[in-house]
Amino acid sequence: MNLDFQQFIPSLPYILKGIGVTLQIVSMAGILGFVLGIILSFFKISKFKFLGWIADAYTSVFRGTPLVLQLMLIYYGSPQLIGYKIDPSTAAVLSFGLNSAAYISEIIRAGILAVDKGQSEAAMALGVPYRPAMMDIILPQAMKNILPALMNEFITLTKESAIVTVIGVTDVMRRAYIVGGEKFSYFEPILIAGLIYYIMVMVLTVLGKGIERRMRRSD
Amino acid sequence: MIKVENLHKHFGKLEVLKGISTNIQEGEVVAVIGPSGSGKSTFLRCINLLEMPTDGRIMINGQDITDKSTNIMKVRQNVGMVFQHFHLFPHKTALQNLTYAPMKVKGFSKSEAEKTGLELLEKVGLSAKAHEYPNRLSGGQKQRVAIARALAMQPEVMLFDEPTSALDPEMVKEVLDVMKDLAHTGMTMAIVTHEMGFAREVADRVLFLDGGVLVEDSSPEEFFSNPKSERARDFLQKML
Numbered sequence: 001m002n003l004d005f006q007q008f009i010p011s012l013p014y015i016l017k018g019i020g021v022t023l024q025i026v027s028m029a030g031i032l033g034f035v036l037g038i039i040l041s042f043f044k045i046s047k048f049k050f051l052g053w054i055a056d057a058y059t060s061v062f063r064g065t066p067l068v069l070q071l072m073l074i075y076y077g078s079p080q081l082i083g084y085k086i087d088p089s090t091a092a093v094l095s096f097g098l099n100s101a102a103y104i105s106e107i108i109r110a111g112i113l114a115v116d117k118g119q120s121e122a123a124m125a126l127g128v129p130y131r132p133a134m135m136d137i138i139l140p141q142a143m144k145n146i147l148p149a150l151m152n153e154f155i156t157l158t159k160e161s162a163i164v165t166v167i168g169v170t171d172v173m174r175r176a177y178i179v180g181g182e183k184f185s186y187f188e189p190i191l192i193a194g195l196i197y198y199i200m201v202m203v204l205t206v207l208g209k210g211i212e213r214r215m216r217r218s219d
Numbered sequence: 220m221i222k223v224e225n226l227h228k229h230f231g232k233l234e235v236l237k238g239i240s241t242n243i244q245e246g247e248v249v250a251v252i253g254p255s256g257s258g259k260s261t262f263l264r265c266i267n268l269l270e271m272p273t274d275g276r277i278m279i280n281g282q283d284i285t286d287k288s289t290n291i292m293k294v295r296q297n298v299g300m301v302f303q304h305f306h307l308f309p310h311k312t313a314l315q316n317l318t319y320a321p322m323k324v325k326g327f328s329k330s331e332a333e334k335t336g337l338e339l340l341e342k343v344g345l346s347a348k349a350h351e352y353p354n355r356l357s358g359g360q361k362q363r364v365a366i367a368r369a370l371a372m373q374p375e376v377m378l379f380d381e382p383t384s385a386l387d388p389e390m391v392k393e394v395l396d397v398m399k400d401l402a403h404t405g406m407t408m409a410i411v412t413h414e415m416g417f418a419r420e421v422a423d424r425v426l427f428l429d430g431g432v433l434v435e436d437s438s439p440e441e442f443f444s445n446p447k448s449e450r451a452r453d454f455l456q457k458m459l
Contacts, residue, residue, distance in 0.1 A: 122306035125267055126320035126372055127296030136319065140310050 005188050011179040015192060018172035019200070025092045025171065026158050032097030033157070034150075037104025044109045055105060062102035068163045071095040075167045092164040100157050107153065111146035112138060144215045151208035155201050162197070172196050220245040220280060220407055221266065221376065227274035228261055235261045237431040238275065243376075246405045250418035250439070253428035254454055259411045262428065263378050266409065267298040279376070296324060299369030303381040305361040307353040313340065313364045314349040317371045325372070332371070339367040343397050359390030363397050370401075377401065379410040395421075415458055419443050427451050 043055035062070065075091035078084065086094075115138050123133035162173040170178075176193035180186035221243040228236040235258045243249050251259045264270040266277060268284060268291050277284050284294045307316050317336035321327040327335075340346045343363040353361055362382055369377060379398065383391045395417050402408060402421050412418055418425060418439060425442040427435035429450045435442060446452045 116306070118302060118304055118306035119308065121269060122300075122302065122308070123320075125269060125295055125298075125300035125302075126369070127292045127294075127324050128320055129292055129324075132323050136323070137308055144310075 003188055003191075004185070005192075007183055007185075008179065008188050008192065011182075011189070012192070015172060015175045015179060015189065015196070018170060018175040018193075019196060021089070021169065022158070022161055022171040022200070025089055025096065025164065025169070026154070026161050028093045029096035029100065029161075030154055030157060032093065033100030033104050033153075036097065036101035037108055040101060040105035041108035041112065044105060045112060059102040059105060062099050067095070067099050067160060068166060070099055071163060071167060088164065088167045088169040091167060092161070092169055096157060096161060100153055103153055104150065107146050107149045108142065111142035111149075114145050115141045147208065147212050147215065151204065151212075154208075155204050158200055158204060159197060162193075220247075221409075222278040223266075223275070224277075225275040226262070226265060226272055226277065228258070228265060228270060229273045235431050236265070236272075239428075239431075239433045240275075241426060241433060241436055243407060243409060245375075245407055247423045248402045248406075248408045248421055249410070249424045249426060250422035251409060251411045251426045251428065252413075252415075252418060252454075253434075257428040258431040259426075259428045260380050263300075263380050263409060263411050266376070266378055267295050267300055269300070292324070296372055297375050299372060299374035299377045301362070301365050301369055301377065301379045301382050303384050305353075305358075305365045305385075307361055307365055307368070309353050312350050312352055313345065313356070316353070316364060316368050320368070321371050336367075336371055339370050340364070342370075342400075343367045344393075357390060358386045359393045362386065362390075362394045366394075366397055366401070376407045376409070379408065379412070381411050381413065383412070383414060413458070415443070415455075427454070429454070 040055040040058060043051040046052055071091065074095045075086070075088060078086045078091065119137055119141065120133055123137045128137070161171060164171050165174045165177060168174065172193050176189040177186070180189040183189075223239055223241050223243075226236050226239040227234070239262060251262060253259045261270055265272050266279075272285050275285070279294065279297070282289065282294075284291075307313075308319065311319060314333065314336050317339060318327075318329070318332035321332045321335065322329060337346060337349060340349050343366060345360060345363055345367070348356060348360060348364070353364070356364065366377075366382075382398070383394050386394065391414070395414065398408070398410070398417075399421055410418070410422070420439075422439050425435070425437060425439050426433060427442065427446075427448075427450075434448050435446060435451050437447070442451065443455065446455060
């Protein structure tokens, strides 16, 4: 095995610039997925069966088809859907956001249902209406339970974001691939990309542990 | 003050309350006693509509709370409840547990709510624990905070659903003492309990439920020394 990392040192800044692209897509998709996920989870626990049905159908479709397919549908389908082609990173944010909303809604739904029923009864008995009881009493406790699963979802999102390569977004993965093509040697740049992803995931993991510890203060 | 007329409650096919009628006067302390599964908790939970009665009426201060047009939240603000398992909010300190609902629902300012909250904690002997989270409190302390939390809404009636059943024996007294003090202030109270000594000493009246039926409605002296029904005699024999 003859690895030659030397020749890739000049290309390193180019690859590293991809981190910004990756992080931007992941963070925006993460926010979109989280907000939409909360809304969908409320639909799922709603007493209006119709809303629950919509949310379940949504989850079913987004979990039942490959992410890369959703990405390509949104990117290549946009001219027919809305009349013009959206740019690749918008397509990436949209598809990742919509996709992870499906998973996050399940995580949050389970987290809300796991909070002791006595908590909502105690709030009700004090005359606190549903919405503030949910926001101030149930959700904060649910968040504590779901944080590990949520962090897991964001980690998955970070790694899976590498598939934006297929629609030409110049993220870490794509840049490594381009550099490999220039030098006719893919092994080393892709190893470098792997290391970058691994470090990003580790940072996320440490961050998650920190937040979790803070939230467990009242335990 | 509370008038219960022909109260029925079904859970699916199961009929838990089979037509209960009684009155609770202002300032009266009523102990609700009976074997498990007799419907005494359900009876209590109907009074603040945590359970919706299937049939019958409940009037509080002349207002029919089972009427569809009644604002349930307003009713509950006026009827405090203490649970067997406390149900304190674990992510809030003792004081925050007391101030949350008055600020959120009654529109008290933070300083007002905290002032009342601290007074109430003082009353239940826990001012030192105001800034502790519930997990740092013993069972008895948790229940005293829960009582203070219900009182913070300045209710006219207090409901207690087996308030000492989940406590270690040595903590029962501190909670009962708080309840005794509360009874002496003239609070209207309905207490589901297995503490016969307490019922005998503090209650003005005893309601004995069995199988969803109000079997006896009498004074504690009469109930404990000379129960009218076979079922009550049987029950007391097993308890004492």
